[in-house]
Every structure is written in C-alpha cells, then in structure tokens.
Amino acid sequence: MTRSVQSLFIANRGEIAVRIIRAAKELGLQTVQAHSLADAESLAVKLADKAVNIGPPAASKSYLNIEAVVAAAVASGADAVHPGYGFLAENARFAEAVEAAGLVFVGPTPQQIRMMGDKVSALEAAIAAGVPTVPGSRGRVETSEDAAKVVERIGFPVMIKASAGGGGRGIRVANSRDEFDRLMPQASAEALAAFGDGGLYIEKFVASARHVEVQVLGDGRDVVHFFERECSLQRRRQKVWEEAPAAMLPEDVRARLCQSAVDLAKAVSYRGAGTIEYLYDETTRDYYFLEMNTRIQVEHPVTEMITGFDLVREMIRIAMGEPLRMRQSDIIMRGHAIECRINAEDPAKGFMPAPGLIESLTVPGGAGVRFDTLLYQGYTVPPFYDSLLGKLIVWDESREAAITRMQRALGELEIGGLKTTKPLHRALAADPDVRAARFDTQFLELWLEHRASMLDTY
Amino acid sequence: MATKDILSPLPGTFYRKSSPDAAAYKSEGDVVKKGEVIGLIEVMKSFHEVHADADGTIVSFIAENEEPVMAGQPLATLTI
Numbered sequence: 211m212t213r214s215v216q217s218l219f220i221a222n223r224g225e226i227a228v229r230i231i232r233a234a235k236e237l238g239l240q241t242v243q244a245h246s247l248a249d250a251e252s253l254a255v256k257l258a259d260k261a262v263n264i265g266p267p268a269a270s271k272s273y274l275n276i277e278a279v280v281a282a283a284v285a286s287g288a289d290a291v292h293p294g295y296g297f298l299a300e301n302a303r304f305a306e307a308v309e310a311a312g313l314v315f316v317g318p319t320p321q322q323i324r325m326m327g328d329k330v331s332a333l334e335a336a337i338a339a340g341v342p343t344v345p346g347s348r349g350r351v352e353t354s355e356d357a358a359k360v361v362e363r364i365g366f367p368v369m370i371k372a373s374a375g376g377g378g379r380g381i382r383v384a385n386s387r388d389e390f391d392r393l394m395p396q397a398s399a400e401a402l403a404a405f406g407d408g409g410l411y412i413e414k415f416v417a418s419a420r421h422v423e424v425q426v427l428g429d430g431r432d433v434v435h436f437f438e439r440e441c442s443l444q445r446r447r448q449k450v451w452e453e454a455p456a457a458m459l460p461e462d463v464r465a466r467l468c469q470s471a472v473d474l475a476k477a478v479s480y481r482g483a484g485t486i487e488y489l490y491d492e493t494t495r496d497y498y499f500l501e502m503n504t505r506i507q508v509e510h511p512v513t514e515m516i517t518g519f520d521l522v523r524e525m526i527r528i529a530m531g532e533p534l535r536m537r538q539s540d541i542i543m544r545g546h547a548i549e550c551r552i553n554a555e556d557p558a559k560g561f562m563p564a565p566g567l568i569e570s571l572t573v574p575g576g577a578g579v580r581f582d583t584l585l586y587q588g589y590t591v592p593p594f595y596d597s598l599l600g601k602l603i604v605w606d607e608s609r610e611a612a613i614t615r616m617q618r619a620l621g622e623l624e625i626g627g628l629k630t631t632k633p634l635h636r637a638l639a640a641d642p643d644v645r646a647a648r649f650d651t652q653f654l655e656l657w658l659e660h661r662a663s664m665l666d667t668y
Numbered sequence: 669m670a671t672k673d674i675l676s677p678l679p680g681t682f683y684r685k686s687s688p689d690a691a692a693y694k695s696e697g698d699v700v701k702k703g704e705v706i707g708l709i710e711v712m713k714s715f716h717e718v719h720a721d722a723d724g725t726i727v728s729f730i731a732e733n734e735e736p737v738m739a740g741q742p743l744a745t746l747t748i
Contacts, residue, residue, distance in 0.1 A: 248736070267736050268681060554712065563712035565679055593680040594736065597712040 212531035213314050215290045216240060219283040220254065222294025223273060225584045225600055226506070227254035230292045233522040242286040244279060246272035248592040253584050262286050267594045273297045280307045290314035290529060296596070299505040300327055316529040317482045318504045325478065326502040336499040339477040341470045344489065344498040346413035354394065357412060361390055364414045370394060372401035373409035383415050416491045416498075418650040421449075422456045423487040424471035425513045427524055428480035429534045435468040436513045436521070437543045443638070443654045445561070450631075450654060451638060452509035452549045454516045457609050457647040458492055467497050472538075474502065483510070483525040492650075508551070508601065511582060515547035515605040546609040548616050550638075552583075553597040556629035557658075558665045565593040570626030574619035578605040578612075581623070591628065599630060609647065613639055633665045672722055673730070673742035680711030682718075682743055684733040692733075694744075698726050706744060709737070724748035 217240040220227045231241045231254060243258035248267035255261040262282045265272035272278065274297055283291050291308045293316065298304040302324040308315040317323070326332045336343055345364040350373050351357040361368050361384075370382045370393055382397050384390035394410070402408035421444065425436040440456035441449040455464070471486040485507050487500040510521050524535065555561040571587045583600030585591075591599065604619055606612040617639045620632060638644045643653070676682065684692045684707045694706045700720040707718045724746035731743045 268734065563678070563680075563714055565712060593678070593711040595712065 213289070213529075215314055215526075215530045217242060217286070217288040217290070218316070218526065219286055219288035219291045219313070220244060220258065220294065221273070221279050221283065221291050222297055222299070223249050223252060223254060223584075223595060224598060225582050226294040226508070227252070228257060228584060229522055229582055230294060230526075231257045233520060233526060234292075236520075236523060237526060239526075240288075242283070242288045244273070244282055246594075248594050251589065253586055253589070256586075260286060267592065269297065269595065276301070276304050276307050279304070280311050280313075283308070283313055284311050288313065290316055290526075292316040292526065293505065295505050295508060300503070302327065314529050316526055318484065319481060322478055322480060323504045326484075326504050329501070332501055333499070335478055336474055336502075339470075339474040341474050341486075341499045342497060344413050344416075347411045350409045350411050354391075357390075357394060357410075360412045361387070364412075366390070367415040367417065369413045369415040370397045371411055371413060372397065372405055372407070373411055374401060374405035374407040416489060418492060418652075420456070420458070420490045420492060420650050421487065421500075422459065422467065422490045422497065423485045423507075424468050425507075425510065425521070426471055426475045426480065426484050426486065427521065427528065427534060428475050428482065428484065429528050429532070430479055430481040432534050433472050433475040433480055434534060434536060434538045434541060435472050436517050436519065436541055437468060438464065439509055439512055441509060442649050442651050443644075444651055445654050445658065449509060450551055451635065451644075452512055452551075453609070453612075454512035454547050455543060456490070457546070459490070460495065463495050463497070470497075470499075474499070482528055483521055489651075508598070509549050511580060511601060511603045512547035512549045515578075515580070515603060516543040516545055517541055518544075545605055545607045546612045547603060547605045548609075548612050549601050549603045550616065550620070550635040551598060551631065552600045552602055552623070552625070552635070553631045554591055554599050554628055555597050555631055557631050557634040558662065559629075560662075561631075562629075563593070563597050564629040565591045565597075566628045567591075568625065568627050570624065572622060572624035574602065574622035576619070576622075578615055579603070579619045580605075585625065599625065602635075610645070613645055637661065637665055669747045671727065672724065672746045672748050674706060674718065674720055674744045674746065676709055676731070676737045676739055676741045676743050677718065678709045678711045678716055679739045680709040680716075680737065682731045682733070682735050682737045683708040683710065683715075684729065694726055696726055696728055700724060700726060700746065718743060720746065722746060722748050 218234045219242045241258040242260045293299040302320040305315045305320040347360045398408040420442045439454045441452045443451040485503045488497045580603040604615045
C-alpha cells in the first residue's frame with residue numbers, strides 16, 4: 211500500500227538530522243525539524259522548512275519524550291516521522307505511538323523492533339533462520355557434568371561468564387580442561403560474592419575478534435544486502451573508524467555472511483534499513499551473530515560510497531510504501547571507503563569532552579571526500595548531547611589509496627575553537643598495523659594505552 | 669567569615685546526586701573537606717565529579733539538581 215507523504219518530521223538532532231533533511235528534500239518532501247531549547251540554532255533547524263521546539267535541553271525531556279515528540283509531529287501537520295539513530299529510533303513504544311497517531315514511522319514495525327531489541331528473542335530468530343551464533347551453553351549450566359558436556363561440544367578456549375554479571379565483570383577464560391576444572395568453582399564463588407548469584411554460563415572464546423556488520427534494506431517482502439562494513443576500531447564499545455568492505459574477509463565468507471543477513475531479515479519480513487552485526491574470527495573464518503540494529507547507523511555512508519545507493523532516501527521511500535527499487539544483482543561494490551568519527555573530545559587528555567564555540571571551520575573537499583556534519587562557523591556545540599561533530603568519509607579505488615586520501619582530507623580539516631579527535635585519526639592513518647588492516651576489537655584500547663600521550667604531536 | 673564559590677569545571681548538566689534515587693552528595697549546612705565530591709557534571713554523555721576546592725561549610729547551592737550550567741558558573745557557596 212502506498213502512503214501519501216508530503217511532510218517529514220525529523221525526531222532527532224545533529225548530523226543525522228541534517229542527513230535526513232537532505233534526503234527528504236531530494237524526494238520533494240517538506241521537512242519539519244524537532245529541536246530542544248539548546249538546539250534552536252542548529253544546522254538542521256536552519257536547513258529544515260519548519261522547526262518545532264519540543265522541550266528543555268535534557269534529552270529525557272525533549273528527544274526522548276515520546277508524548278512531546280508525537281504531539282509536536284501531529285501538530286506540525288507532518289505525515290511521517292524519521293527517528294534517525296539513538297534516542298527513540300529503537301523504541302517500539304515510540305513506533306507504536308507514531309502509528310497510533312496516524313503517521314508513518316520511517317523504520318521497521320514495532321514488533322520487529324521489539325523482537326530484535328530483546329537479546330533472547332533476537333538470538334532465537336537468528337538460530338531459527340540458520341544464522342551462526344556463538345557456541346555455548348545457551349543459558350546457565352547447573353552442574354559440573356553439564357558444564358563438561360558443553361566444553362566437549364564447543365572446544366577450547368571457552369569463556370566462563372557470570373549469569374548476573376555484565377560489562378566484562380565475572381568473566382574467565384579457560385584454555386584447557388585442567389584450567390576449566392580449576393576456574394569453574396572460583397568463578398561460581400566470585401559470582402555469588404559479587405552478584406549474589408553463583409549462576410554461570412559458558413561460551414566459545416574468540417581471542418581475536420573483528421566486528422563486521424551487514425547492511426540490509428527490506429520492504430516487508432523482499433530483502434537485499436549492501437555488503438558489509440568493518441568497525442573493529444572501537445573505544446569503550448564506541449566505534450571510532452569504520453570501513454567498507456571488510457578488508458580481510460575472503461570472498462566465499464563474504465558471500466555466506468551477507469546471505470545469512472538476508473536470510474534473517476527475510477525470516478522476519480523486515481521493513482526498512484537494518485544492520486546485522488557479527489563477530490568474526492579471522493583464524494577459523496567463523497562468524498557469529500551478535501545483534502540486529504533496526505535503524506540507520508552512524509556509519510552508513512561508507513556503504514553508500516562503495517555501492518552508490520542513498521540508503522536514507524531508500525528507507526523513506528520504503529516507509530511511503532514503495533517496493534525495493536533494486537534487485538540484489540543491481541548492487542555492486544566498488545573500491546574502498548573509510549569513515550573517521552570526528553568527536554568534540556581531547557584524545558590527549560583521556561578523551562575529555564570539549565563542547566564550545568566553533569571559531570573557524572575548513573571542510574575538506576576534492577574527489578571522493580564527504581563530510582557529514584552538524585557544524586558551521588559561529589555555532590556553539592552544546593554540552594547536552596553526544597560528542598559527534600561530523601563524519602569524514604573518503605572513497606578511493608583501493609584501501610591503500612583510501613587511507614592516503616583520508617590523510618589528505620584530515621590535513622585539510624580545520625575545526626577552530628575546540629579540541630577534536632582529529633589527531634587520533636591522523637595517528638591511526640599513519641600506523642603500520644592500521645594500514646595493514648591488522649586489528650581486532652581490542653586493538654584500539656591497547657594502542658591508546660601506549661600512544662595516548664604522543665597524540666599531542668599529531 | 670569569608671565565603672568562596674565552587675565553580676563548575678565544565679559546561680553541562682549539574683547533578684547533586686549520583687543517581688535519581690540516591691541521596692544528595694551534600695546538603696546545605698554540611699561540612700566539606702577539600703577534594704570531597706559535591707556533585708556531578710554530565711557533559712556529552714560522560715560524568716565528571718565536582719570537588720570542593722577548600723575546607724568549609726556549604727551555605728547554599730546556587731545551581732539546582734539537573735540544571736544546565738556553563739563552565740565557571742558558581743554551583744555552591746562555602747564559608748571557609
């Protein structure tokens with residue numbers, strides 16, 4: 211069913227709001243930008259046809275306030291709502307409220323958001339679709355006999371985790387049966403002391419894991435993939451540097467990985483843009499499902515650069531009821547793209563946040579360079595939201611050429627008035643391991659321990 | 669007695685307690701030691717402690733819980 215949409219309400223802020231406005235304008239839509247009191251002077255507000263104040267600076271009272279956002283969308287006369295990423299983008303109640311108000315939600319159905327947002331039901335959906343998941347006990351192991359059976363099945367090394375733990379606490383790695391027998395009672399006692407619950411579960415341990423993820427688009431019937439991205443360079447689980455494609459992925463593994471993402475999305479009749487995240491073990495060439503993100507992602511531009519499709523524009527078209535405009539065979543990747551997240555943080559001082567006035571701004575240009583940003587000269591970056599200022603994206607024929615082009619573009623980028631993570635990216639682009647794509651999800655944290663102090667020189 | 673203001677080290681949102689359900693770090697009339705935590709500033713989703721920069725007694729809080737503040741803005745007044 212095609213839904214008539216003339217006006218799109220953007221329920222987000224920052225660079226993604228700007229990105230959505232641009233796509234909407236190209237589709238001939240009117241744009242209404244929601245903003246908090248702190249964002250009245252934002253670039254998105256300036257670019258949109260209309261702007262609506264939805265509340266005080268605190269996100270909990272504005273961008274996260276479902277009632278206020280839906281009421282503002284209805285009052286503005288918009289017929290569709292784009293949630294961007296973060297904030298309410300993966301909130302099933304919000305999607306329901308938007309639909310209940312008679313507006314189109316640019317994204318999946320509330321049921322799909324709910325299913326993929328819950329770890330257990332998402333894992334069940336992946337298993338049902340035949341997508342590999344991390345081998346393990348799938349729940350608590352009650353006796354040492356049960357534990358022994360699990361490790362016989364999955365092989366060493368294994369990770370012993372506290373059921374009640376989180377954030378890496380209560381995790382032990384065993385490389386052999388002897389070590390396993392010694393560590394199990396310790397882990398149980400520690401879990402009991404730390405969490406009041408001695409319950410344990412067991413999972414295959416991947417010593418050197420890389421983060422790969424597959425971009426999909428679905429129209430509720432058919433699903434296509436746009437190949438994968440690699441986002442292994444992370445700090446505190448926040449992606450810092452992203453690439454497409456994943457340089458180390460053998461062609462046959464790529465084909466299976468991307469197909470598994472399509473299988474999962476098809477199995478749930480997925481609608482909209484989505485990303486299936488995997489952990490990849492380079493030594494065994496195994497990949498395991500981590501989670502599915504039911505929204506557009508920060509790093510979507512690298513996929514756009516290697517495939518030539520505008521994912522944000524397509525997701526709006528899908529929400530308007532149009533079928534997918536491309537078949538899988540139409541989607542061909544070419545060259546290599548890299549994105550560096552430029553954050554208002556001082557990498558030489560423990561990534562201390564640095565909001566403030568943009569005194570000057572020079573945006574890089576030239577062939578294969580794109581800068582998605584919320585900045586303009588004279589803008590004051592507010593302290594109330596995340597620190598992302600912009601995403602510097604480059605494309606070139608090969609990964610090596612893309613890194614060289616990124617170095618050139620970083621050299622042109624000047625953000626005067628506050629500290630940014632640009633020096634980190636210059637150092638990474640010059641690092642022999644990064645240049646050789648030799649890294650895993652632990653790499654950046656370890657790298658920073660040794661090199662943070664010298665970031666001043668970049 | 670002399671008074672001294674504790675200034676916000678960063679721009680952001682000022683919190684007088686560690687979580688919505690917790691008790692306030694300090695109340696008016698409390699004695700504080702130099703270096704003691706009197707509140708938090710949330711800036712760009714990260715939290716930073718605000719420390720008393722002198723021994724003294726808190727006379728009043730100038731900024732309220734969850735109030736947006738600028739760097740250098742007075743948060744509380746001490747008698748020292």
